[in-house]
Amino acid sequence: MSYEPGWDLYRTFEAVLRHGSLSGAARTLGLTQPTVTRQIDALESALGTELFVRTCRGMSPTAVALRLQPYAETLLQTTAALVRDASSANEVSGTVRITAGETVGIEYLPPILAGLRRSHPSLHLELSLSDAVEDLMQRKADVAIRMIEPTQKTLVKEKVNTVEIGLYAHESYLDRRGMPKSLKDLTKHDIIGFDTETPVIRAVTVPYSWLRRANFAVRTDSSPAQLAIIRSGLGIGYYQSRAASQTPNLVRVLEDQFTLCFDMWIAMHENLRTNPACKIVYETLGTALAAMPDD
Amino acid sequence: MSYEPGWDLYRTFEAVLRHGSLSGAARTLGLTQPTVTRQIDALESALGTELFVRTCRGMSPTAVALRLQPYAETLLQTTAALVRDASSANEVSGTVRITAGETVGIEYLPPILAGLRRSHPSLHLELSLSDAVEDLMQRKADVAIRMIEPTQKTLVKEKVNTVEIGLYAHESYLDRRGMPKSLKDLTKHDIIGFDTETPVIRAVTVPYSWLRRANFAVRTDSSPAQLAIIRSGLGIGYYQSRAASQTPNLVRVLEDQFTLCFDMWIAMHENLRTNPACKIVYETLGTALAAMPDD
DNA sequence: CGTAGCTCATATATTTTCGTATATCGATAA
């Protein structure tokens, strides 16, 4: 026991941990179940620890295995990032993974990505829509579009634009319920709001007491769902004005009394600057997002 | 070509990158040169990229290989951290890696570490003396003692003490050159100072204009070297007063006019809280450092 | 109750990988 394990064993370990069974891990790894069994046995004896208790229904991880899970996930993400980076060796090709908030990813990015693919046909793009800021450091993505300034020092970043958020409602709703005249009126209206109150939201909405979770008629964190609900005439919701103004039959509400502004940032790990594909994506996204008209 | 490489290949890749030769990598990996050759070939064909140019003097990494080096190093550090964490499965045993500044590591830690070893004979300790703050996030160390407050959110941290830095000189020097009466006098003296001016140093030394790199008679970043030079009677230098006051024949200079204060922090990745060995080390170091007398 | 479907464990055969031995190439020095 207690010898430095081969790194392949960590991959198997991660897969078993994720699937909860030897057979399931074997399927995704392209191995067979006895092989996975032997590799887990080998890892356990190398580390000198029991990692799983074998049950008839699968493998149940021990406390030690759960403690080691973050390491295994880091390994997985790092190898994936390595392969992505290597895949675009010298020309603009390979795969670049982009992360952005849902609204940006749905409203702004698609035409830009289409243009990228037209000019670089061998460039493959992955789009991950989430707001987790740590993505870049954990190498879950190569390029990120964010609404708050990234602070990590190992990132290259750039402020590319500003985003204005306003209140919107469908014509049919306003016909039915009337147009609010002041922010106070909003307490009598159906508000479509966020579900989880992130620190950012909390900070930004301080001046607007009616914009509290408890007051919302419908709560969801999905921006496209919010827009769809607004369009269905259910109530008043917030949305990025640049995108909302292009939606037919949507009317801005209390334009002069409610506006939130965010800076839009693009960021990338500095090590990727020498990667032609990532560089092109970073620059193209940066200039295209900066060139967006105000309304 | 272009298939997901086995993770063992990354380990080989990292070793070849570090050694610059197949044979050298083979030696440290406990493999043979033909095996390493095959594995590098396999990795190159899997990634579809040339990683090294074969010369008679060894393997010269291509630009792509250099770009991939950070990933490989992350993998290496992560696997090492995983093994360390696993090594203390359920009892207080295994290996814990501690990082601290040189002065702390030399002046304060040794008796504490000795006590730890006495109470936990199967606990192995590694001590890495450097000031790189990112160590913990990169999993290069498990527990860190730092002179500035760690800011990363995934760390558990604690302020354990304060450190006072004063000016010291050897008796023989003061006999020869006289005791300075004011900070102004210091310009006529031989000062032993730092070599590289870190942001922390720059911020702290603003009020002391004579404490500039250009004025130093001897420059070194090594704290033990600074102390040795002070003790040799070469000039006046700064040192942690708690440690300096225990050195014979060392005299404090301008005590009432020059004092720098730092907070001493202990920090650990939050995931390690459930690791018995790391927890013991963190707690023992924390209480022992907090219990140090002021002088 | 019994069967189907899932799991993990085990024994055997096969494929892959590794190590040994050897050849080759280039730089360096006598």
Add this chain to the structure above:
DNA sequence: TTATCGATATACGAAAATATATGAGCTACG
């Protein structure tokens, strides 16, 4: 020039890891 040292490349037998086939145990469901 030639010998030597250190490096990489190649060939082949040995060892290790893998896949196949099978058995046994538990759960779900008709």
